[in-house]
Every structure is written in structure tokens, then in C-alpha cells.
Amino acid sequence: MPTHAGTPLIEASDLTRVYHRPRTSLTKPGGAVHALRGVSLAVQKGERYGIVGESGSGKSTLLRLLCALDKPTSGSIRFGGQEITGLPERRLGFLRRSLQIVFQDPMSSLDPRMRVRDIVAEPLVALGEPVGNRVTELLDEVGLPAAAAERYPHQFSGGQRQRIAIARALAPRPAVLVADEPVSALDVSVRGQILNLLADLVDEHGLTLVFVSHDLSVVRHVCETVAVMHHGEIVESGAVDDIWIEPRHPYTRALLAAVPTLEGLL
């Protein structure tokens, strides 16, 4: 079970991100979209941290900022105690090595023109590390045969493609795995396979997991801590079980009430 003492592994302070829409009139500037309005959070090493929000909540923006794929308008992010906001790409090697991400749509997160072998090895190649047998090792870890390395993404099912994406994320032996709605685009009967796989891998490698979803019940199954986002802010955060039983913020309550559950209906 995770320890919650000491410096958080990921720490965000007062993050804001404003997008400017292009002008529609000659005299007035384009409107501003406040995707994040002052978000602060802390993820401890080994923790399974969930982020729940609907569309427009800012969770995708937050994710990109945490992965240094975008720059915040203001605020700071520290990884392992080190500030990453404002660092140029060439100084971010340490982050790339330690934090990897699995995206939502397995169809668009794998380059259709690349072989699985090259897809999975990409983080190693990018970081200048030797590839060796890693690809076969990784494919094995995610439950795919070694022969899969020579094939192309379109030859696999959605669930298998997510496995490939997970294998890629594990290549540089990261300390943190970020998963952005990893099972939302998969069939119901296959979701369990991927969630079980993620749980196994997180246990085996002692990973810290940041799990983003719009589905609070999935987050409840996977994470101990959760932050609920709405309109660019975190409205409530804490232990998932506590929030599930006693949601305090009206939005969280509305969210919980809206989820249709079989148990309730039958």
C-alpha cells in the first residue's frame, strides 16, 4: 500500500491555462477560454490518483500540463521536487524517462504507418537508450505474443492496441504512468482485461498511477484518491471511498446521482 509521507512526486500549484480564440471581429480580440482556473494537487509516490470530470472540466488540459506537453499560463508543476514549468524540451529528458502516458483512443494513439516493434521502442529510441530485447519483454508483459512486433496496428483489436500502448508506456521503465480514459473507447467485455492488466503492472513495478476518467465508478475501482473537476477547477478531492459515500460538493453529488447503476435499477 502506498506511503503518503514526504515530498509529493507530482505537485501542481495554482495552475491556469487560458486559450485565446481567433478573432471574429476586426475591433475586438478573440474570446478567452479558461480551461484551468487555478488547480493545485499533489500525488504521492506509489499512489493511485484519479481525476474525474466531464467534457469541458479541464481534465485533459491538466493532463497535458502534467506531462509537459503544454505550458500553463501561470502556476507551477514540480516533478520529484524539480520545477518543470518553463523548461525547454531538451531539459525535460528526466521527465520523459520517468513519466509516460496511455491515451484514450487506441486507434489514433498508434502511428498507423509504423510497425508495433517501432511503436513500442520509440521512447527508448527517443531517449537514446538501447533497445535490445525490450520489445519482446514488454509485449510479453502486456500479454501479446512476440510475433505481434512485426505487425501493424490496424491488424489488432481495440483491446490489443491498448496493450501495445501500455507496452510503449512501460518501455523506459517510468516511475509514473498516466492513463487518460484508457478503457472508455473499448468494448465492455474487454475493459476488465485492460484494467486488470494496469492493476497488475502498477503492483509489479511499484508505479504511481494517475488515472483520468469521466466515470467515477471506474475510478473508484482503480484509485484510492480522487480529484473531481468541473469547469476548470477541482471542486472536491480526497479518499475515493469517502467521497463516494459522502460527497460534499453539489457537483459531485449531481455526478453520483446521474450515474445509472444496474443494482439500483433491478
Next chain:
Amino acid sequence: MLSVEGLTVRAGAVELVHDVSFHIGPGERVGLIGESGSGKSLTALSLMGLLPEGVTAGGKARLHDRDLIGVPESKLKDLRGRAMSMVFQEPMTALNPLMRVGAQVAEVMTLHGRPRDQARARAVELLGEVRLPDPAQVARAYPHQLSGGQRQRVMLAIALANEPGLLICDEPTTALDVTVQKQMLDLIAEVAPALLFITHDLAVVASVCERVLVMYGGRVVESGPIREVFTRPRHRYTEGLLAASKLTPRGTRLPTIQGSVPPAGQFPGGCVFRNRCPHADTACEKVPALTGEGHAHACWHPADRG
């Protein structure tokens, strides 16, 4: 009211939907559950005569004694939008981005003979009936000015404009946020006449429908009253699906159906589920027929419970 017998849908040599039969009485709410490759959308599209190029339907389907399969477009045009209508999944692409929303609702009425000004007035009324705030204002808006949930309501208004006897919904809430979805489902439950509700989400279908058909690999594998089917599933696929939908406590393994849905045309012969079923044996090499009154299933080794 709607009776479907032996519906088959083919794309060239590949059979995508095989021998589907069901009926929907007036005012009945029937759900069609399936994952990708189950053929659920194709079933609905074939009833509406909206199959894509190269895909053909066979078998029989009748709505109020009017044939729907193998009938020329000219006859179907009459029925579509009037006797039966459809709400699609993607509100973004289903509405014409260049036309005001009120005009689009009115259009479906004028297409079926309503005079223009009547249609326009009724359009505003309909927008109110689907619980859009300030309907007169909304009628003058363009689709991109509305949210996803609002657009879906507009689609619903268009579908209900000519008071159809049957409403077909194909994953109408899948692209919507959970809070918006709940409102939409409540609305559909309230205003729909007879309903064929297609989705992959078991909880969603349970909140709207009374009866359910479970499809896998282009066939109906189980059917019956929702309460029965979901509490005492007979077909192993339904059983697996229900188990997979229940999120067990943290730290435990989630139940799952091993393997994945085969691509079209590559489903096994005999029982279409047997390559993923933990209870399959040689008996399953023969296609099981749909048996049982009321609660029917097509399985050689059904889950016997109660």
C-alpha cells in the same frame, strides 16, 4: 406493430446480421444490447432503409402492415420521419451546420405535407417539449451555438415532429456527459412512443426499457423482460457481459470475457460465441436455436439459475 422475421444483412459475401426476429408492440420499450460487431446498428439501419452502399438486407420486417425490407426507396420515404424515425449517436454530424435549428425541425414536417407556417409554429412547440429553455430563441440558433446535449434534444424534436409510432435511438447518449445523459434518458422515457433503444451500456438500457434483446456476432442470443434477463441471464455471453459491468471492489480482479470480438465475417461457425465461452464444447459446433417463451436464449449450456 413492428414485426421483424429472419432479418439478414449482408455486405457482399459476408453476413453481418443473421436471422434476427423480434416484435415491438405499441408503446413498448425494447432495448437492443450489443458491443462492436454485434450488428445492432445495422439492424436498425436496415429497418429504416438507411444501409450504406454495398450492404443489403433480406428477410421480412413490417411496420403497421407495411413492408420495410426489399421495398423501393419511394415507398420508404413516406414512412421515414413519419411512421418511424431515428435519433443517431453523434449530434455534431447529424444536424446541418448551415441551417437554423428551428428550420430543421420544421423541414421534417413540411417534407411530409405540413404547411410552412404551421410547421414553424409547431417546431417551436416541439423544442419546448424536449425541454429546451427559451424555445423561440433556440429555434433561431445554429447547431454550433448549442451544446451536445441541446443538439441531441433537437434531434429528438426532429424525430418526434410527425408523431411517429416507432422511435429508434442508436446510442443517443453515448457521446454525452453523464449528467446530461441522465436528463436525456428521462426525457426519452417520457416522450417516446414505441421505442427501440440501441446501446452497449447495460445500465442505460435498464433505465429506459422493459424488454431487451442481446446481440452478439450478428445474432440475437438472448431476449426477454429486462429484469429477468439481467438478474437471471441464460446465455453465457449475457452472463459475461453482466459480470463485466459490475465493478468489483478495489484490489480485486474484474471479471472479463476472454479474447476479443472477432472482426466481421470471422465469427466461428456453430454457436457464434463459442471461441470465447468458458463453457463451450463440441455440442456448440451446431448453431443453437433461440428457445424459450418470453425469456428466450440460444445456448447449449445456458446458465441455469432459478
Next chain:
Amino acid sequence: MKGRVNAGLIAGGVLVGLVVAMALVSFVWTPHDPELVDAANKLREPGDGYLLGADKFGRDTFSQLMVGARTTLYVGIVAVGIAALIGTPLGVIAGMTRLRWLSELVMRVNDLVFAFPALLLAVMLGAVYGAGTLTAMIAIGVATVPAFARVARAATMQVMVTDYILAARAAGRRRLPVAFRHVLPNIGSMLIVQASVSFAIAILAEAALSFLGFGTRPPTPSWGRMLQESQELLFSTPRLALWPGLAIALAVLGFNLLGDGLRDYLDPKLRRIRAER
């Protein structure tokens, strides 16, 4: 990438194949020397070794067509080659850069070149450097750069918003490797289609230039010049215009069909019915 082989692809392929075959065979054999002036055979009618007859200088029409096919293909290849080699990097840079001003600058310069008439460019180049096949190729090539840059930019922008580019960045890939490893392979099919279409346009442009006297110099056979030379005899000996005209038309048609066919073949959305759901 498997796609649906369609009628356009086959028809286009056949026509283009014919042109290529004619050109290739002409290197080893032509029925007669196409450049040989032979007064004895002046305006000879088709038959007896002169498959399509001879022109006013006694040169065999069929042999001229065959060697002319070479010119047609050279111009197409060099012009499209220049356009692709210059236009593609421009378009990719414009599509990948996060500096709005750079993207805008490249595209506006592009528009300027686009607006400049290719024929005028060829004439100007011809006046300075002497008219001929090479100046024609360069002029047409430069004039085709904007089309490539535009397609490359649009395709690049589509690719840049995909998750796999984001994944590459998250893996630590830098810009240049992303461009080579991810962008180029994925915009390739759109560029190939553009190349086919531009090829057709280049053929027409060369024919027009040769017709006007700014293209291939005599005695090298060129379809465009054959047309021009047939002008004065148009009503008495229409076959002299018919064959080069037909050759140009079919070559252009072939490349256009090939381009459309390739686009349909390579476009994943138009492939076999997505038989899911």
C-alpha cells in the same frame, strides 16, 4: 495499406502504363528515326511501315509519338520532382511550426507564386536562359510548388493533432525526428495523389509551351510541338493533329484517373465497408 482496387485505378494505370511503355521501348527501337527529314516520304499516308503516316518533313508520326512520350515523362518527372522537393518541406514546416507568423509567411509567399502564371514564368526564363526542355521543366516545377506546399501543409496539420504525435512527444521525440518518422509517412499518400494530378497538369503545360514555341526545341520530338506543326495543315491532313492531341488527352486522363484511383485506394475511410456495429 490495402484498399479497394477501383475502375479509376485500373484505367489510369493502363493509360499511364502505355505512355511509359512507349517511352521505354523508344530507347531501343522505333519504326523509323523520328528526327530524320525525308522529303521522299513527305505527308505519306498511314500504311506499309508508317503506322500513322508521316508529317510534312517526312518524319514518321508513330516514331515521333514514341520519342515524344519520353519528353512528356521527363518534364512530368522533373517538374513534379522539383515541386515535391521544394513544396513538401515548405508545407510540412508551415504545418508543424507553432509560430503563427512563420506559417502565415510561408503560405502567403506560396500564394504569390501560385498567382504568377506559369506560362509567363516559362517565357521569362526562356528569354533569359534560352527556351528549351530544361527551362520548361523548371518553370513548370516552380509553378507547381504552391500546390504541393498547400497539400503538404493541410495534411501535416491533420497529422499534428493526432494522439500518436502527442505520444511521440511524450516519449521525448524532438521535432525533426517527428517530422521524418511520423509526419512524412502519414502524409505520403496525399502527396502521391497530388503528384499524379500535378503530373497531368505538367504534361498539359509542356504541350502548351511547346505549342507556343517555348518548350522543347526541334528536332527533339514533343507532342506539343507536333500539334503546333500540324496547325497549318489542320484541314487538309487532320490526322497530323489527331494523334498528338489524342496522346496528350489520354496521358492527362490517365494521370488524373490514376490520381483519383490512388486517393480512393489509399484513403482508409473509403476502404471496404466498415462492417462493425
